[in-house]
Amino acid sequence: LVSRKTRKEDTVILLPGDVVVGGSASVMVAGPCSIESEQQTRAVAAALQKAGVRVMRGGAFKPRTSPYDFQGLGMDGLRILREAADEYGLLTISEIVDPAHIEPSLDYVDIIQIGARNMQNFELLKAAGEVNKPVLLKRGLAATMEEFLHAAEYIMSRGNTQVMLIERGIRTYEKWTRNTLDISAVPILKQESHLPVLVDVTHSTGRKDILIPCAKAALAAGADGIMVEVHPDPATALSDAAQQLNFDEFNTFFDEVKASGLYR
Ligand code: PEP
Ligand code: MN
Secondary structure, three states: OOEOOOOOOOOOEEEHHHEEEEOOEOEEEEEOOEOOOHHHHHHHHHHHHHHOOOEEEOEOOOOOOOOOOOOOOOHHHHHHHHHHHHHOOOEEEEEOOOHHHHHHHOOOOOEEEEOHHHOOOHHHHHHHHOOOOOEEEEOOOOOOHHHHHHHHHHHHHOOOOOEEEEEOOEOOOOOOOOOEOOOOHHHHHHHHEOOOEEEEHHHHHOOHHHHHHHHHHHHHOOOOEEEEEEOOOHHHOOOOOOOOEOHHHHHHHHHHHHHOOOOO
């Protein structure tokens, strides 16, 4: 079902408010790593609305490497995200990690995110495949293209055809970036599949100083959209403090990406 062989035309995902993912328009998905408070979330929502962003991300269920790190606000976080997004006319995307949370999340998210660590959580993929809600599937930490597309197939095989893929870097020996951004994944996925392909420049690089060229490269390679983390005061963030952009940095980033002519 994911294959270009079975469907020639690009899949275009229609979101509320006439936001589309795939096709002729690029999409910018931005927001904090974690939903931390109402105040923090509303501040981000206001900044994104001002910048012309339509889709806000924010993690409520955080799959942290250490059990002692901030685990997210859970369903309260989803509620905070929804309220802030509604106030500023934005759409929401948040990671769900438990199949049992898929149904309850439907009132709060416009897009269900499945994280890199859960790309092969097959029960989660099946549960996401059974609802009528777009899903953004992240590439696993060390997933091959074949494994990534099979994971998407799990979702689609259960009936949900609204699937988007996102390259978020893979683990290599390189230490100067958090992960290695696999730009070749973009044209390969676009060629092999009809699904929209995004690139998460934040988690793939883990550093703020190379986001503009990486986003341009992603778009030049054919990506349908970009994901980036934005926080009112990154230094105090409860997760991923080193890699989130503040509002000024985000505005410069988005302006430069648009000015490149690659953002449609
Ligand atoms: C995220 O986007 O919040 C996240 C945890 O990313 P990943 O699953 O790609 O590590
Ligand atoms: Mn993060």
